[in-house]
Each structure stands twice: as C-alpha cells, then as structure tokens.
Amino acid sequence: xxxxxxxxxxxxxxxxxxxxxxxxxxxxxxxxxxxxxxxxxxxxxxxxxxxxxxxxxxxxxxxxxxxxxxxxxxxxxxxxxxxxxxxxxxxxxxxxxxxxxxxxxxxxxxxxxxxxxxxxxxxxxxxxxxxxxxxxxxxxxxxxxxxxxxxxxxxxxxxxxxxxxxxxxxxxxxxxxxxxxxxxxxxxxxxxxxxxxxxxxxxxxxxxxxxxxxxxxxxxxxxxxxxxxxxxxxxxxxxxxxxxxxxxxxxxxxxxxxxxxxxxxxxxxxxxxxxxxxxxxxxxxxxxxxxxxxxxxxxxxxxxxxxxxxxxxxxxxxxxxxxxxxxxxxxxxxxxxxxxxxxxxxxxxxxxxxxxxxxxxx
Numbered sequence: 001x002x003x004x005x006x007x008x009x010x011x012x013x014x015x016x017x018x019x020x021x022x023x024x025x026x027x028x029x030x031x032x033x034x035x036x037x038x039x040x041x042x043x044x045x046x047x048x049x050x051x052x053x054x055x056x057x058x059x060x061x062x063x064x065x066x067x068x069x070x071x072x073x074x075x076x077x078x079x080x081x082x083x084x085x086x087x088x089x090x091x092x093x094x095x096x097x098x099x100x101x102x103x104x105x106x107x108x109x110x111x112x113x114x115x116x117x118x119x120x121x122x123x124x125x126x127x128x129x130x131x132x133x134x135x136x137x138x139x140x141x142x143x144x145x146x147x148x149x150x151x152x153x154x155x156x157x158x159x160x161x162x163x164x165x166x167x168x169x170x171x172x173x174x175x176x177x178x179x180x181x182x183x184x185x186x187x188x189x190x191x192x193x194x195x196x197x198x199x200x201x202x203x204x205x206x207x208x209x210x211x212x213x214x215x216x217x218x219x220x221x222x223x224x225x226x227x228x229x230x231x232x233x234x235x236x237x238x239x240x241x242x243x244x245x246x247x248x249x250x251x252x253x254x255x256x257x258x259x260x261x262x263x264x265x266x267x268x269x270x271x272x273x274x275x276x277x278x279x280x281x282x283x284x285x286x287x288x289x290x291x292x293x294x295x296x297x298x299x300x301x302x303x304x305x306x307x308x309x310x311x312x313x314x315x316x317x318x319x320x321x322x323x324x325x326x327x328x329x330x331x332x333x334x335x336x337x338x339x340x341x342x343x344x345x346x347x348x349x350x351x352x353x354x355x356x357x358x359x360x361x362x
Contacts, residue, residue: 050093050101050264051246051290053235055085058095060337067235071104077155083110084204089235091265094339096298108158111174112209114148117156121148125172128162137167141175142211170218176205177213184210191225197278203236232282237266240274248290251283255291259344263295294348302338305346311338312346313356320352330359 050056050067055075057064064081065072075081084107109115113124121138122129132138138145165172171187176195178184184201185192195201232238236247244261245252255261261268274282297303301314302322311328312319322328328335 049290050091050097050295051235051248053233053247054091054264054266055081055089056091056093056098056265058098059092059339060095060334061098064090065098065101066107067101068104070102072098072101073104073107075107076158077152079149079151080107080109080155083113083149086270088267089270092339093265094297094301094337096301100298106158109151109155110204112172112176112205113174114143114209115151115156116148117151117153122156122159123165123172123174124159125162125174127159129156129159130162130165130172132165134167137165137169140167140214141165141169141171141217142177142214144208147209171211175211176201176209177211179213185213185222186230188225188227191223193225193227194229196229196281197275199236199238199272199274199278200230200232203233203272204230237271238274238278238282239271240276240279244271245282246291247282248285251285252279253285253291256293259342259348260291260294262342263345263348265295265339294345297339302333303346304338304340305343306340307343311335312349312351315352315356318350318352319346321355323355327356327358331356 049070052067052069054067055064056067056072064075066075066085067073081087108127109124111124111126115122115124115129121132123132123143124130132143170190171177173187173189175187176184177187177192184195186195186205187193195205201207231250232247232252234247234249238245238247238252244255246255247253296317297314299314299316302311303314303319304311311322313322314320322333
C-alpha cells in the first residue's frame with residue numbers, strides 16, 4: 001500500500017450489542033470480548049459478511065461469484081466477469097467463507113454486451129439475447145466489430161431469446177452513447193440516464209464500447225429516465241475527504257481502519273480517487289456496518305500473517321494457534337488452504353491461549 005493511502009483511514013473503535021437472535025437460526029458465530037458467543041445468520045451483524053458488489057473465490061477452487069443481496073451468484077466464464085468487473089477486484093477467501101453464503105442465481109453478461117455464437121451476433125439487453133439481423137443494422141447503431149466477443153453455447157444459453165434488432169430499431173437497453181458535447185448516457189427502459197462522472201463510468205462500463213449518438217436512430221428528442229442519473233455501484237472503493245469509503249445502497253460508508261479493509265481481502269489497487277464534486281454528490285452513511293468491524297471468518301478457516309510461518313485456525317470467533325506441522329497435518333489440512341493477511345490484521349483478533357491439540361483420529 002502506498003503512503004498516501006496509509007494516511008486516508010482514521011482509526012475508529014466501535015462496540016455493538018446484538019439481541020434477539022435465535023441460536024437455531026444461526027449459520028455462523030463470533031465471540032465478544034466478554035466471552036459471549038453471538039450466532040447470526042449470514043448477512044446479519046457487523047463483521048459477518050463481505051460487501052455486496054464484491055467478486056470472490058476460494059483459495060481452493062477456480063469458481064468465482066458475485067455477491068448481491070447477501071447471496072453468491074456464480075460467474076460462469078472469464079468473459080462474463082470481464083463484461084462487468086476488473087480482475088484486480090477479486091477477493092480470494094476460504095472455502096468455509098464461501099460455503100456460508102447462500103446460493104443465488106447465475107450472473108449473466110452485462111446489458112450492452114455484444115456477443116457472437118454459431119455465426120449469429122447478439123446484443124444483451126434487459127438480460128435477453130437480441131439477434132442483430134444484418135451488418136447494416138449493426139453499423140447503423142454505431143457498434144464496432146472489434147467489441148463482439150465469441151461465446152460458447154453454455155454462455156449464450158443463460159440469456160433467453162429477445163426481439164431481433166433491425167435497421168429500424170432504436171438503441172437497445174444497455175447501450176451507452178456519447179452526445180456531441182462529450183456527455184455519456186445509458187439507455188434504460190428506452191430512455192436516457194446521464195452518467196455524471198468518469199469514476200461512475202469506469203466502474204461499470206468500457207470506453208471502447210461507447211457509441212456516438214445519432215438522431216437518425218432515436219429521433220431528435222430522447223426522453224430523460226425518471227430513474228435519474230446512473231449512480232455508483234455497490235462495492236466500489238473510493239478515496240476522498242481523507243478517508244477510504246465503500247459504496248453500499250447508493251451511499252458511501254467509511255472504512256474505519258486499514259486492518260478492517262485488509263481483513264475483507266480487498267485490494268488497495270482498487271481504491272479510486274474521487275474528485276470533490278464526486279464526493280459532494282454521494283450521500284454518506286456513517287452507520288454502515290461493513291466498514292466498522294473486522295471481518296470474522298467461519299470456524300476452521302486457516303490464516304497466518306505475511307511475516308511469520310505461525311498458522312492459526314478460527315475457533316468460535318477467536319484464533320487458536322497450530323504450533324507444529326505434525327498437529328496441522330493430523331487434521332488433514334493443506335497449506336494451500338491458509339489465508340495470508342498483513343500482521344496488523346492478525347493482531348486485531350482475540351486468541352485462545354491453548355493451542356489446537358493433536359488429532360489422534362488420523
């Protein structure tokens with residue numbers, strides 16, 4: 001992490017009291033400083049969940065997921081991921097952390113994606129694959145052939161068939177166009193939504209896919225969507241006003257310390273500098289939970305610091321040391337499963353004094 005970002009995060013100490021949670025509902029637990037065990041369903045309570053908008057995978061599987069509404073949505077191919085996200089934002093975590101997140105529906109290509117399969121070209125619009133019926137129809141909308149990505153039957157099969165795009169079609173939903181003055185707009189429900197900043201644009205779209213606006217496609221008047229401007233997506237990391245923030249539900253939530261940020265497995269490379277204007281238009285949620293407490297991992301998650309070979313295992317919210325390779329291997333563990341964090345992350349977790357005992361069963 002660079003020195004500039006080290007200075008961006010104030011350290012805030014917070015304490016929380018959880019009440020009214022049934023143990024029978026629980027999928028994960030944590031231990032408070034006064035040794036009270038708190039069990040919460042995934043997505044409830046500070047420190048138990050990854051942020052919505054994150055892309056994650058385990059350190060033992062290539063499968064990647066997108067987190068939305070506290071469910072994990074499988075991403076079926078690298079091309080599908082690249083249509084929406086940046087690989088640098090990928091969070092690598094434990095299989096135990098993946099397993100505790102409820103399953104969601106598979107993710108699909110971003111609206112506006114141009115795809116080809118078996119000699120046909122499609123645009124994804126409202127989740128549907130709309131065939132483009134001729135080169136003339138394709139070029140009339142300002143599309144570029146180099147933006148068409150060949151995909152497999154399985155990838156295109158995730159999208160139901162939609163209406164054909166012809167030489168009389170208007171811009172399909174999902175298209176991003178640029179007006180002569182340079183302003184960019186997203187087509188949504190047949191209307192235009194202004195994209196007010198490069199930060200928003202670059203977190204969701206690709207400059208090479210923008211088409212030049214043509215009144216011959218839409219007519220001279222294009223109605224403004226009642227949905228308002230396109231806003232910042234969940235999970236976007238921004239720096240401004242001396243703090244690093246994460247977007248959640250259209251508001252910016254402060255992240256209280258570098259250790260909290262790093263405990264989530266997030267990358268400093270994905271923090272984007274926001275302009276004063278951008279900071280001014282984003283509402284603030286000072287009570288947002290995602291940035292206030294360390295990420296707690298499920299039981300049996302293995303972790304270590306980046307400056308020591310000492311391995312720990314999460315046990316009821318605290319770290320239990322594993323003091324020898326003999327004990328480590330007696331449980332059938334693999335060093336490939338161990339998550340590595342900066343020392344300041346490890347130091348934030350409470351620890352059991354008693355180490356993990358040898359497992360005589362193996």
